[in-house]
Amino acid sequence: MQRALSIDPGKCTGCLQCELACSFEHTGLFNPSRSVIRVFTFHEEGRFVPYTCTQCAEAWCLQACPVDAIAINAATGAKEINEATCVGCKVCTIACPFGTVNYSQATGKVVKCDLCGGDPQCAEACPTQAITFVDADQTGLERMRHWAVKTDAAAHA
Amino acid sequence: MHFLVAGGGPAGVTACETLRRLDPAAEITLLCGEPGEPYGRMAIPYYLIGNIDAEGTRLRKRHGYWEGLGIPLRHDRIASLVPDRDQVILEGGERLDFDRLLIATGAHPVSPPIPGIDLPGVVHCWTLEDAHAIAERADEGSKVVLMGAGFIGCIILESLVKRGVRLSVIEQGPRMVPRMLDEVAGGMLQAHCESQGVRVLTGTRAESIAESGGRLAVATSQGEIPADLVIVATGVRSNTGFLDGSGVDCDQGVLVDEHLESSRAGVFAAGDVAQGPDLLGGNRQVHAIQPTAVEHGRIAALNMAGQGARYPGSLNMNILDTLGLVSVSFGNWEGGGEHQTLSLDSRDAGRYLKLVFDDQDRLRGAIAVGHTEKVGILRGLIQSRRPLRGWRERLQRDPTRIAEAYVGAIEASA
Ligand SMILES: Cc1cc2nc3c(=O)[nH]c(=O)nc-3n(C[C@H](O)[C@H](O)[C@H](O)COP(=O)(O)OP(=O)(O)OC[C@H]3O[C@@H](n4cnc5c(N)ncnc54)[C@H](O)[C@@H]3O)c2cc1C
Numbered sequence: 001m002q003r004a005l006s007i008d009p010g011k012c013t014g015c016l017q018c019e020l021a022c023s024f025e026h027t028g029l030f031n032p033s034r035s036v037i038r039v040f041t042f043h044e045e046g047r048f049v050p051y052t053c054t055q056c057a058e059a060w061c062l063q064a065c066p067v068d069a070i071a072i073n074a075a076t077g078a079k080e081i082n083e084a085t086c087v088g089c090k091v092c093t094i095a096c097p098f099g100t101v102n103y104s105q106a107t108g109k110v111v112k113c114d115l116c117g118g119d120p121q122c123a124e125a126c127p128t129q130a131i132t133f134v135d136a137d138q139t140g141l142e143r144m145r146h147w148a149v150k151t152d153a154a155a156h157a
Numbered sequence: 158m159h160f161l162v163a164g165g166g167p168a169g170v171t172a173c174e175t176l177r178r179l180d181p182a183a184e185i186t187l188l189c190g191e192p193g194e195p196y197g198r199m200a201i202p203y204y205l206i207g208n209i210d211a212e213g214t215r216l217r218k219r220h221g222y223w224e225g226l227g228i229p230l231r232h233d234r235i236a237s238l239v240p241d242r243d244q245v246i247l248e249g250g251e252r253l254d255f256d257r258l259l260i261a262t263g264a265h266p267v268s269p270p271i272p273g274i275d276l277p278g279v280v281h282c283w284t285l286e287d288a289h290a291i292a293e294r295a296d297e298g299s300k301v302v303l304m305g306a307g308f309i310g311c312i313i314l315e316s317l318v319k320r321g322v323r324l325s326v327i328e329q330g331p332r333m334v335p336r337m338l339d340e341v342a343g344g345m346l347q348a349h350c351e352s353q354g355v356r357v358l359t360g361t362r363a364e365s366i367a368e369s370g371g372r373l374a375v376a377t378s379q380g381e382i383p384a385d386l387v388i389v390a391t392g393v394r395s396n397t398g399f400l401d402g403s404g405v406d407c408d409q410g411v412l413v414d415e416h417l418e419s420s421r422a423g424v425f426a427a428g429d430v431a432q433g434p435d436l437l438g439g440n441r442q443v444h445a446i447q448p449t450a451v452e453h454g455r456i457a458a459l460n461m462a463g464q465g466a467r468y469p470g471s472l473n474m475n476i477l478d479t480l481g482l483v484s485v486s487f488g489n490w491e492g493g494g495e496h497q498t499l500s501l502d503s504r505d506a507g508r509y510l511k512l513v514f515d516d517q518d519r520l521r522g523a524i525a526v527g528h529t530e531k532v533g534i535l536r537g538l539i540q541s542r543r544p545l546r547g548w549r550e551r552l553q554r555d556p557t558r559i560a561e562a563y564v565g566a567i568e569a570s571a
């Protein structure tokens with residue numbers, strides 16, 4: 001059974017440990033601006049919402065890439081950027097309707113959540129279990145799924 | 158069942174892969190109109206600066222990929238589609254029967270009919286072969302004139318500058334990328350290019366090209382510009398010529414319905430050659446972009462295999478990185494009519510954001526300059542047609558909160 005990130009915004013206190021852990025895992029630096037998970041703050045309601053790629057079935061980014069730089073990790077199901085192949089054209093950043101593939105000026109390539117190869121550091125770091133890594137069919141993924149913008153009305157092949 | 162796919166670009170390749178997944182036993186033939194394995198035109202700018210080699214431009218990288226799929230690549234082109242029979246005649250003379258045909262033959266660049274346009278040293282930038290020709294002449298210090306500052310012109314502009322050429326850009330329209338950016342954004346792009354040493358002449362027409370002693374000179378309505386190389390990027394047109402008299406209706410491209418099927422049953426079209434439904438409604442459109450090519454390819458294949466997939470339409474969108482200035486545009490950024498436009502103009506800081514909503518607070522189009530974070534949500538909002546009720550006032554004060562509005566709206570609907 002593949003696992004997925006489950007996000008429960010009700011439990012998030014906005015401590016940003018996930019952003020720190022994510023940036024450290026991917027860049028070796030504690031630099032939230034380079035994190036691929038992002039905590040949105042809703043000041044008006046005093047709410048915090050961690051937000052990252054859901055590894056969606058449509059894989060818009062992967063489909064759009066002109067040089068085959070995005071592949072599915074067979075073990076984790078994550079859509080991963082192959083940095084050596086990516087030319088930095090950014091077409092995946094506009095193809096992804098969730099805005100979860102982003103261009104990094106620092107590397108000239110794009111970055112997205114890769115589930116840390118199966119041991120997501122954001123979930124590890126979260127002190128309140130707002131982010132957990134659980135069996136895929138138990139996640140709150142439906143939240144984004146019913147937002148899921150489809151290109152066709154048929155079942156996916 | 159024999160699926161014949163004509164065109165080895167992203168539309169044809171995606172269709173072949175989808176067909177193979179749906180029907181492991183079917184006979185599938187991919188006709189490639191250019192030498193070598195299928196490649197992506199989008200990779201050309203990176204090839205021009207030596208970031209990747211020719212192999213790096215291939216749409217699929219694995220060796221033996223096509224053999225592995227059991228899909229033979231045939232290097233030939235369709236010369237004509239037989240009117241009363243499911244058969245094509247190839248340029249090589251052979252006839253091929255098919256059960257379903259996908260026309261994914263892309264487009265070709267067009268040139269303005271001016272004297273000198275056929276001179277050696279006047280080239281397009283559309284194929285890998287064109288790229289070789291450019292690489293040969295666009296050396297450090299050479300003078301290059303780029304005719305046309307449309308999307309394709311602008312997308313190769315950076316590569317030319319990085320090669321160290323002295324670049325002049327001529328655009329007939331009132332601003333750079335007039336079909337992608339409004340006056341503010343186009344103006345920002347022009348100012349940025351000029352600050353990086355590129356000469357940009359908008360509202361300027363090339364009138365003729367002359368050659369003497371191996372040197373070219375482009376006569377324009379603003380005077381003459383010397384050149385070692387002239388790159389013509391003044392537009393492209395769908396490759397539909399071979400369909401004349403075949404019973405396939407064409408306008409700007411092959412007219413297709415919401416199943417990507419043409420007026421002739423069993424004949425489908427996808428990508429730059431197809432004129433299909435527009436997500437925002439209205440007349441059918443050719444949206445000659447990579448994301449549309451792959452969506453078309455996949456959905457056409459679903460229908461060719463009898464899966465009955467309905468396509469809600471393509472969304473026009475582009476992203477450009479011009480010497481460090483990133484600009485994006487989506488959908489109906491022009492606004493007008495009952496649309497409401499929110500914009501934040503921080504030109505001095507190199508940023509600009511324009512959002513166009515309909516009368517039900519649904520995003521219909523956008524332009525962003527200097528913003529690269531989460532730009533994809535603009536597509537998500539347009540495509541999902543989610544009204545952003547309750548956010549209008551906050552967005553009016555600060556449109557850059559659009560990502561928050563999006564996540565907030567997902568949350569509210571959960
Ligand atoms: C330099 C450059 C940069 C670009 N950058 C971007 C970008 O950043 N973002 C973006 O969205 N788009 C970009 N594009 C556009 C994008 O490449 C096209 O939209 C895309 O390639 C369309 O795919 P397609 O499969 O429809 O057609 P194509 O890729 O054009 O493929 C068509 C294929 O059909 C073949 N063919 C032609 N005639 C026949 C025939 N009669 N019989 C059989 N085969 C035939 C051709 O040889 C070719 O192999 C760029 C294009 C260029 C040239």
Ligand code: SF4
Nearest residue numbers: 065086087089090092
């Ligand atoms: S930015 Fe990189 S990963 Fe994204 S589409 Fe372009 S080449 Fe592929």
